Amino acid sequence: MNLFLFTLLSGLVSGALYALSALGVSLVAGLMRVVNFSHGEFYIFGAYLSYVFGIVFGLQPWIAMSIAVLIMFLCGLILQWILIRPIYKNQSNALVTTFILSIVLQNIAMIVFGPNPKKPPNYIDGVVRIFGFFEFGAQRLMAGAIAFVILACVLLLVWKTNFGRAIRAVAQDRDMAEAIGINAGWVNSVGFAFSVALAAAAGVLVAPIFPVTPNAGESVTLAAFVVLVFGGVGSIRGCLWGGLILGLVEKFGISYLSSMYSQIFGFVLLVAVLLMRPTGMYGSKV
Amino acid sequence: MLIFILLTQVLSAQAQTFKIGFVGPRTGSAAATGAAFDEGIQLALDKLRADPEYKKHPIDLIFEDSGGVPEKATAAFEKLATKDQVAIVVGESHSSSALAEIEVSNRTGVPFVISEAWSDDLLKKGYKTVFRAGPSNSAVVHGSIAKFIRDSKFKRVVVVAENSDWGKGIAALTDEALTHDHITHSVVSVDHEAKDFYAELNKLKNEKPDLIVAYIYSFGMHTFISQAREVGVHGLILDGAGPPSLWPEFWQNVGTAGNDELFVSCMHEKVQPNAQAKEFWTNYKKKFGHDPSDYKSRSAYTAVLLAADALKRAHAAVSADVIASLEKTNFHAAQGTIHFGNQGTEFHQWAPDMLVVQWQNGKPGDSSTPQHVQQVVYPKKLATGTMMTN
Numbered sequence: 001m002n003l004f005l006f007t008l009l010s011g012l013v014s015g016a017l018y019a020l021s022a023l024g025v026s027l028v029a030g031l032m033r034v035v036n037f038s039h040g041e042f043y044i045f046g047a048y049l050s051y052v053f054g055i056v057f058g059l060q061p062w063i064a065m066s067i068a069v070l071i072m073f074l075c076g077l078i079l080q081w082i083l084i085r086p087i088y089k090n091q092s093n094a095l096v097t098t099f100i101l102s103i104v105l106q107n108i109a110m111i112v113f114g115p116n117p118k119k120p121p122n123y124i125d126g127v128v129r130i131f132g133f134f135e136f137g138a139q140r141l142m143a144g145a146i147a148f149v150i151l152a153c154v155l156l157l158v159w160k161t162n163f164g165r166a167i168r169a170v171a172q173d174r175d176m177a178e179a180i181g182i183n184a185g186w187v188n189s190v191g192f193a194f195s196v197a198l199a200a201a202a203g204v205l206v207a208p209i210f211p212v213t214p215n216a217g218e219s220v221t222l223a224a225f226v227v228l229v230f231g232g233v234g235s236i237r238g239c240l241w242g243g244l245i246l247g248l249v250e251k252f253g254i255s256y257l258s259s260m261y262s263q264i265f266g267f268v269l270l271v272a273v274l275l276m277r278p279t280g281m282y283g284s285k286v
Numbered sequence: 287m288l289i290f291i292l293l294t295q296v297l298s299a300q301a302q303t304f305k306i307g308f309v310g311p312r313t314g315s316a317a318a319t320g321a322a323f324d325e326g327i328q329l330a331l332d333k334l335r336a337d338p339e340y341k342k343h344p345i346d347l348i349f350e351d352s353g354g355v356p357e358k359a360t361a362a363f364e365k366l367a368t369k370d371q372v373a374i375v376v377g378e379s380h381s382s383s384a385l386a387e388i389e390v391s392n393r394t395g396v397p398f399v400i401s402e403a404w405s406d407d408l409l410k411k412g413y414k415t416v417f418r419a420g421p422s423n424s425a426v427v428h429g430s431i432a433k434f435i436r437d438s439k440f441k442r443v444v445v446v447a448e449n450s451d452w453g454k455g456i457a458a459l460t461d462e463a464l465t466h467d468h469i470t471h472s473v474v475s476v477d478h479e480a481k482d483f484y485a486e487l488n489k490l491k492n493e494k495p496d497l498i499v500a501y502i503y504s505f506g507m508h509t510f511i512s513q514a515r516e517v518g519v520h521g522l523i524l525d526g527a528g529p530p531s532l533w534p535e536f537w538q539n540v541g542t543a544g545n546d547e548l549f550v551s552c553m554h555e556k557v558q559p560n561a562q563a564k565e566f567w568t569n570y571k572k573k574f575g576h577d578p579s580d581y582k583s584r585s586a587y588t589a590v591l592l593a594a595d596a597l598k599r600a601h602a603a604v605s606a607d608v609i610a611s612l613e614k615t616n617f618h619a620a621q622g623t624i625h626f627g628n629q630g631t632e633f634h635q636w637a638p639d640m641l642v643v644q645w646q647n648g649k650p651g652d653s654s655t656p657q658h659v660q661q662v663v664y665p666k667k668l669a670t671g672t673m674m675t676n
Contacts, residue, residue: 010485210481211539213505251484255488258475259474259486260475262477
């Protein structure tokens with residue numbers, strides 16, 4: 001029973017973080033039809049900035065994390081204006097551009113921060129005894145809880161606010177959205193910057209648990225694409241459920257089957273979903 | 287004309303450059319080992335350049351990044367052997383990379399002296415060009431770890447091993463040794479790139495081990511240690527590779543979870559087997575401003591000196607002569623006197639003795655001593671302190 005409950009909690013926490021990591025990719029894919037290969041690198045740069053402000057400048061962890069996410073949001077605005085805006089209508093160009101961007105960012109990270117992992121300061125210490133059954137890292141629990149809160153806020157933003165309505169309108173039909181007065185260019189800019197900030201948020205939450213390296217973004221991008229395809233491109237609900245199911249399948253697979261090849265469970269699940277429902281859980285047919 | 291030709295031959299022989307290739311991970315999960323290798327190489331080159339014997343033979347050392355992955359390692363060795371035309375290649379810390387490199391060595395005929403890749407499979411094929419002047423899985427398990435476990439009377443042991451060539455091999459040997467010694471134990475395999483061990487740790491917690499032997503050669507070792515304490519695993523942890531517990535980020539990543547952690551090493555300030563060891567320690571401190579901590583810096587230092595020694599004794603910098611010279615090696619290194627065996631499991635192999643070291647707290651309130659000190663706890667005859675249990 002202990003093992004089951006522990007695995008369930010572990011899976012939910014991982015799943016929330018996977019969903020948060022994938023949310024930005026899903027947003028950009030739905031909004032601009034751009035598959036952003038450099039998403040993982042925004043994650044690591046968020047983490048690195050958190051490290052710089054937290055360790056090098058000695059700021060309080062929550063302040064360091066907030067500044068890191070804000071800076072990445074601004075970087076997202078700039079990158080969208082310079083790189084993405086000119087090419088997003090051509091999907092092949094966008095693919096190549098974001099792929100090259102990811103390589104450039106990885107190398108910048110290697111030059112600036114070196115190959116060894118960097119760990120921002122803990123934002124909370126200690127362990128929590130869960131209902132007397134088992135112990136769980138407090139930081140990990142907090143990261144999962146914050147991820148859930150962010151996911152809920154994004155869902156509210158997209159479904160209950162005017163900005164969210166604008167995003168959904170542009171994602172559905174750009175020309176019609178523009179015809180009714182929505183500034184699609186502005187929505188694209190803010191949407192892309194928001195996706196970068198979401199990646200950075202995931203990075204700042206996770207980096208104190210798993211220190212960041214220049215190539216750590218590769219596995220983040222990979223997991224994000226698994227969630228994206230699994231949940232349905234452009235669907236935030238799909239992202240959430242996809243992330244949670246991936247986290248649970250992975251952790252239960254490790255606990256009850258084998259710990260040797262932990263990455264295989266998500267891909268087996270992905271193949272199964274694609275065979276049964278190629279558009280993903282919440283994707284729509286083209 | 288003949289005199290001119292003879293003169294140029296004499297002059298070129300007099301100024302013959304020794305081209306030595308070095309392979310190791312400058313990138314990837316064990317890049318810190320590459321940094322340690324760099325330090326050792328710098329010290330070795332300083333020593334060689336100051337040695338009048340090598341005035342006639344300038345050393346040209348080329349370091350290629352093998353990245354800890356076989357495909358990169360193959361390309362690195364290939365480049366050294368064909369484009370750079372080195373006379374000998376030394377180094378490497380990853381068994382999976384070394385297993386790829388020995389094939390290139392065998393094919394190109396360029397001798398390869400492995401420093402720190404431990405898999406027993408590396409010498410099993412009996413390739414004439416391949417040597418090892420460093421630890422092997424068998425030597426580490428049978429010479430140190432199994433004896434340490436038995437003599438320290440641990441009752442319940444869990445072996446956690448990454449699913450790499452090294453990890454699988456050393457875990458199997460440890461399993462055999464513990465079975466032979468009738469010590470209750472189990473073996474858990476983990477992904478070699480894993481950073482999250484919560485599920486595995488929560489399961490093994492139920493076995494209430496008094497010792498966990500972890501064969502994880504990456505920064506994953508750090509997350510393993512900190513997560514073990516988070517989920518309430520209380521036994522001692524032994525890092526069966528060593529360097530991850532010595533990398534600069536260790537204490538930042540593990541915090542107080544690193545207290546009383548054990549690791550294997552072949553170097554300690556108070557265990558200096560000979561003058562060469564003391565010389566290395568002194569020169570390291572002078573050059574880098576602090577004590578050496580990662581024994582792989584000394585491994586690289588020895589590897590380069592060994593290569594230079596072999597090239598000096600060889601009649602010519604051609605494969606057959608260099609191999610013959612290596613087979614006659616009797617080199618006084620910081621780790622001991624290196625000479626390679628010529629048959630059976632000792633064929634082209636030499637291994638140093640290993641220590642088991644424990645991180646212990648320094649003197650609290652005394653700022654002149656470091657916060658964490660390394661104490662040799664095994665073998666007992668070389669121990670500098672008593673093993674702490676938690």
